[in-house]
Amino acid sequence: MQQILDGNQIDALETRYRTNFINSLSGYKSANLLGSINSSGQTNLALMTSVFHIGANPPLMGLLIRPHSVPRHSLENLLEQQCYTLNAVSCDMFEQAHQTSAHYDRDVSEFDATGLTEEYSDALKAPYVLQSPVKIGLSLVETQTLDVNNTVLVIGQIIEVQVDFSLMADDGKLDLNAAGLVAVSGLDEYHKASSLGRLPYASRNGVG
Amino acid sequence: MQQILDGNQIDALETRYRTNFINSLSGYKSANLLGSINSSGQTNLALMTSVFHIGANPPLMGLLIRPHSVPRHSLENLLEQQCYTLNAVSCDMFEQAHQTSAHYDRDVSEFDATGLTEEYSDALKAPYVLQSPVKIGLSLVETQTLDVNNTVLVIGQIIEVQVDFSLMADDGKLDLNAAGLVAVSGLDEYHKASSLGRLPYASRNGVG
Numbered sequence: 001m002q003q004i005l006d007g008n009q010i011d012a013l014e015t016r017y018r019t020n021f022i023n024s025l026s027g028y029k030s031a032n033l034l035g036s037i038n039s040s041g042q043t044n045l046a047l048m049t050s051v052f053h054i055g056a057n058p059p060l061m062g063l064l065i066r067p068h069s070v071p072r073h074s075l076e077n078l079l080e081q082q083c084y085t086l087n088a089v090s091c092d093m094f095e096q097a098h099q100t101s102a103h104y105d106r107d108v109s110e111f112d113a114t115g116l117t118e119e120y121s122d123a124l125k126a127p128y129v130l131q132s133p134v135k136i137g138l139s140l141v142e143t144q145t146l147d148v149n150n151t152v153l154v155i156g157q158i159i160e161v162q163v164d165f166s167l168m169a170d171d172g173k174l175d176l177n178a179a180g181l182v183a184v185s186g187l188d189e190y191h192k193a194s195s196l197g198r199l200p201y202a203s204r205n206g207v208g
Numbered sequence: 209m210q211q212i213l214d215g216n217q218i219d220a221l222e223t224r225y226r227t228n229f230i231n232s233l234s235g236y237k238s239a240n241l242l243g244s245i246n247s248s249g250q251t252n253l254a255l256m257t258s259v260f261h262i263g264a265n266p267p268l269m270g271l272l273i274r275p276h277s278v279p280r281h282s283l284e285n286l287l288e289q290q291c292y293t294l295n296a297v298s299c300d301m302f303e304q305a306h307q308t309s310a311h312y313d314r315d316v317s318e319f320d321a322t323g324l325t326e327e328y329s330d331a332l333k334a335p336y337v338l339q340s341p342v343k344i345g346l347s348l349v350e351t352q353t354l355d356v357n358n359t360v361l362v363i364g365q366i367i368e369v370q371v372d373f374s375l376m377a378d379d380g381k382l383d384l385n386a387a388g389l390v391a392v393s394g395l396d397e398y399h400k401a402s403s404l405g406r407l408p409y410a411s412r413n414g415v416g
Contacts, residue, residue, distance in 0.1 A: 002343070006331060007367040010267055017380035022264040024382040025344060025369065027296055028391035028401055029260070030235025050260050052237070054272065055357040056230040059218055062272075064262065088235055095407065102410035113412070123214060135210070136233060141356055148349055148363055149263040155356055159215040161233065172221065172228035173394045176236060182404065183236035183391050186381045189406045193236055193391050193399035199303065201396070202310035204321070 024186035028193075031089035031184045032136075033097055033116070034063070035127040036077035043118060043127050045100045045110035046071035049184045051086060059158035061086065061138065064151050070101055075143075075152060082140045083124040084156065087132035090180040094190045096131075123160040133179040135162040173198075232394035236401075239297035239392045240344075241305055241324070242271070243335045244285035251326060251335050253308045253318035254279035257392045259294060267366040269294065269346065272359050278309055283351075283360060290348045291332040292364065295340035298388040302398045304339075331368040341387040343370040381406075 013021065029049040036044045048071065054060035063086075065071045078084040089097040093116065100110040111118050117130035121137065128135045138156030145152050167175050176193065183191045221229065237257040244252045256279065262268035271294075273279050286292040297305040301324065308318040319326050325338035329345065336343045346364030353360050375383050384401065391399045 001372055002341075002370045003373050004329070005369045005371075010366060010369065013380065015265065018267070019264040020380035021376065021382065022267045022366065023261055024380075024384065025342065025366070026259050026261045026269055026294075027238025027240060027342075027389050028236050028384060030237065032235060051234050052258050052260055052272065053231055053234045054354070054359055055274075056227040057223065058357070059226070059230045060356055061234055064260065064270075066263075086234075091404065094404065098407045099410050102412045104412050108412075121212070133210075134233065134235075146262070146363070148268055149266070151262055153361075155354070158218060158230065158233070161213045161218065162210045163213075164209055165211050168229065172225035172232075173397070174229065174232040176232065176393045176397075177399070181235050183399075183401050185384045188409070189381065189384075190404040191385070191391075191401035192404055193401045196299065196302065196390065196398040196400055198397045199306045202307050204310040204312050204316075 020186055028183040028185055028191065031094065031097060031182050032086040033089060033100065033129050033132065034071065034074050035085035035087060035129060036074045036081065037126050038077045038080055042107065043109045043111055044073045044077055045116065045129065046074040047097050047100050054155060060141065061136070061156055061158065063154050065154060066151055070103060073106060078140055078154065079143065081125050083126045084138055084140070085126045085128045086136040086138065087129035088134035088179065088181050090133050091182055091192055092180060093131045094182045121160060128162065133164065134174065134181070228394055236391040236393055236399065239302065239305060239390050239398070240294040241297060241308065241337050241340065242279065242282050243293035243295060243337060244282045244289065245334050246285045246288055250315065251317045251319055252281045252285055253324065253337065254282040255305050255308050256294070262363060268349065269344070269364055269366065271362050273362060274359055278311060281314060286348055286362065287351065289333055291334045292346055292348070293334045293336045294344040294346065295337035296342035296387065296389050298341050299390055299400055300388060301339045302390045329368060336370065341372065342382065342389070
């Protein structure tokens with residue numbers, strides 16, 4: 001039995017209740033750790049649940065950062081170094097990934113605080129997370145502040161991917177179940193997923 | 209054993225292979241049906257896997273539309289009527305939802321073509337999907353074309369939600385598992401999810 005919440009009722013919800021409710025409305029989200037570094041070599045790791053695909057050619061990804069939230073250090077670092085990494089969160093390390101969202105001081109690396117391990121490649125300065133099954137290196141393309149609520153949209157181009165090639169199907173698709181990735185809902189719930197199947201390209205002549 | 213794909217190797221991938229690969233890199237995505245209507249009363253329904261949370265106060269959601277893709281009719285409609293709906297896709301109707309991505313002519317409603325049912329409320333003109341367990345009515349706030357690849361970012365404010373209140377936890381969070389929502393990976397794979405649990409607010413003093 002569905003009930004209706006109208007705009008006035010949503011506005012009247014207690015702040016924390018509304019945050020939990022609205023955050024869970026969009027459905028399942030991806031979980032990625034944003035790795036960054038500053039000019040002094042101080043690393044930073046932040047859990048992002050707003051990473052999304054923008055395009056495949058060129059290969060572009062977007063993410064949203066609230067300027068006054070924990071990931072502001074990440075934003076400062078990626079603006080300074082013009083690069084960052086995104087590291088998929090798996091069932092084996094989602095508790096450590098969640099822990100990166102604690103308010104650590106500027107001089108504390110979330111790598112040290114959570115026991116996740118830095119890993120570097122020749123392609124970019126920013127650190128990868130060794131434990132992640134899907135590691136993406138990105139070059140910053142642009143940032144833009146959204147007028148509606150001062151959230152910052154960050155767009156990056158993929159310049160490197162580290163993944164076990166056996167996770168890739170013959171047509172290029174990654175098997176996210178086999179990689180053990182988690183999905184997130186709301187601010188704090190983690191899920192594992194199991195496939196219902198791949199569907200064929202939809203034709204106007206009907207399913208299948 | 210992880211291997212590396214560098215930027216040049218990604219560029220050299222066959223187009224369809226690269227599309228499948230890059231599309232699956234961001235992780236699990238939400239699945240929502242965008243419902244819209246034009247001034248003649250012609251309805252449209254399009255599967256969106258790029259819906260994301262922007263903010264809770266005011267309650268804002270974003271989505272991305274490629275201007276030359278199937279959902280361009282949706283974009284025209286929401287610009288004309290300044291409203292649209294997002295309807296979460298469940299395990300019970302993901303095949304019909306996927307079928308909306310076929311290239312139907314402008315005068316064919318995807319509701320009729322797929323057997324999904326229009327439902328209306330007094331709050332906005334755009335149609336909801338009766339079969340969806342989480343229905344969101346939105347008022348258009350702004351659209352903006354991203355220079356990087358001409359993708360259109362659509363931002364809307366939530367003006368109504370229809371949901372079974374028993375799916376809401378005491379703190380406002382929706383139980384997406386109980387609602388039966390699917391997650392998507394890449395272009396065509398659907399998943400059900402099962403919770404690994406909710407984690408407490410992270411403190412710098414350690415997990416828990």
